[in-house]
Amino acid sequence: MIKDVIEHVGGIGLYGIVSLLLFFAVFVGVLVWAFRLDRARLDSAARLPLETDSVNSRKEDPHE
């Protein structure tokens, strides 16, 4: 039923293509980005939640 409606919207097919290309580009971009990241820095970032509350617990980040 909605089919009747949407089909009349001009250039609806274009939306599908644009969506797919856009998504694909972003996804590839994020992948490339993520894999070029420095492992040591990732590790230090991943440890952020593990720091405890108590005073003086924070050690200087060795990677900065």
Next chain:
Amino acid sequence: MNTIETFKYDNRIVRAFAWATVFWGLVGMSVGLLAACQLFWPALNLDLPFTTFGRIRPLHTNAVIFAFVGNGMFTGIYYSVQRLLKTRMYSDTLSWLNFWGWNLIIVAAAVTLPLGLTTSKEYAELEWPVDVAIAVVWIAFTVNLLGTILRRRERHMYVAIWFYIATAVTVALLHVVNSLALPAGWFKSYSVFAGVQDALVQWWYGHNAVAFFLTTPYLGLMYYFLPKAAERPVFSYRLSIIHFWALIFIYIWAGPHHLLYTALPDWVQSLGMVFSIMLVAPSWGGMLNGLLTLRGAWDKVRQDPVLKFLVVAVTAYGMATLEGPTLAIKSVNALSHYTDWTIAHVHTGALGWNGFLTFGMLYWLFPRLYRTTLWSTRLANYHFWIGLLGMMFYVVPMYVSGVTAGLMWKQFTSDGFLQYGNFLETTLRLLPMYQLRALGGALYVTGVILMIVNLYRTARQGQFEPETEAQAPALRPAPAPATVKWNHRWLEGVPVTFTVLATLAVLVGGLVEIVPMLLISSNVPRIAGVQPYTPLELLGRDLYIREGCVGCHSQMVRPFRSETERYGEYSKSGEFVFDHPFLWGSKRTGPDLHRVGGKYPDAWHYNHMNDPRSTSPGSIMPRYPWLLTQKLDLTPLPARIRTLRRLGVPYPPGAEDTAIQEARAQAEHIVANLKAGSVEAEPDREIIALIAYLQRLGRDIKQPAPVPATAATLSGPGAQP
């Protein structure tokens, strides 16, 4: 060398939200249990307007989503944001505005929904004054969150923070767009969208409310509390980056895909399916990231109830996110839509993912807030097993019920007739499943009560620490732009840019879907026979909305032979152009009503509303005796007609002045019909308006167009108004 700064984390706000979570969790789930029992034991509707299923169901969904999960989300966010960013919240005033504002909104919901003050749009039922309050409180939260991020002492924004930012920005957007309505009184408004367009906007909102209210904030909590409880970092930080961007980018447009399934040419439908299935990838990436965090720590899961809860939560997330795309496949949806399968699906998410993650977080948090140990690990383990059993008893019967109903509705005899022509037959078959589901719900609530006892005793035996002192070096100024490396780490160092990019990701997806929606109103084929509701029918429709009939009855006959045989001609988009809001519904506990007009005599409706079992033995529908006695208030009619006209419904000039008179005349006509069916009724009762509306439903296309008649075409593009 940096100066070391000393500051204090605010634990009071965390405690306040935590207790609110516990309290509203119990309320919301108990109301859900009541609703579950009403479905096999109609007497539990108590024959009172305030306690009937139609009003109780939205109370349950709102309480669980916005009160339980909402407060749970704030608990975890206010705890983790301060610690991850090494700073106190930006503003204590905003924190408390967030807390009191949010909880007062929930109180307002708990009062207005049972009173029948509702927009009827699922998960957005609250009327406009409350909607405005929600927007204000949400902005307070967003400002507080972003302010805290700007004042942080830790340059890197941990992945949990990204999920919080995406939540804050997107929920604001969704809420504002979907709540656009024109008031026609203090607690009555009409959606600015009508029919098909309203449906598309509503489900763009509905799906993404699940995505950005129930999923992204809780993923943030998972990324914080799971490593905390397991005492090891997340399995792959890289994967979490991919998880975040892929998820927020696809999720926002997966909802409309879901809706557009029947709407697009074949190749786009296939594309839509591919997109929905693609959503499995980031979701499962996140789930595996969570589960693999426990590698080498599974021995801890055996001992620590917190980890048990978290593991089941993450597993349930994985199951629900595999099931969602499955249900979005057209051929599966043909069977599953309108059935309890959907109910099973959402409860895997609600009970498993949101519920268990919240419980795990609370069991971890309370001993730390109160500087003690958990009062009873054994009791927490009991809660875990009872809760898990409850979940199974809930979900499995709902699957059976969903598939049974879907198959029975579509079953033809060898002669080509519907095998179960009477809808009631299919409902009665499901009652044992409803009873088992209620048992599951009762077990789950029992578990929550055990948790409350445990948390209370933990608080009693400990000493609450209102503020935790911490120290950290001040944030060094950002490096000069020339030395900045163009990578994700840089992006996390600039929260404003990050927020803008995340918003863009969400907006692009939103726009790609919203733009066609906005074009739709001029693309719905007009059907000449379709006219605005008469004043009396309009009031009847507002009563239908007030009583929450849409919770159990759809108004959308799908183009399947099994449905056209049962209900009549399938629904056309042009039939809904004056429907502010749309009332298609999403569940058929009772039959579809789009073609009910003229199917039964007026007297049948009168008797049926008074006692459904008098006309349909065994029916599980509540009684509505008050409709027979309460006087129909005609005074709001002029305002409502003016409002609708402003929204584009073509009421002729002066219609608001003659409306009351017209309504009275039509009421007299119905009273005469009732008399013919040996029912004596007063013309000024609510039931008369409701009958007028029900008898109008779906009839416009059956009648010749009014004079001057042009050809009443059903599908061709008609004249624009």
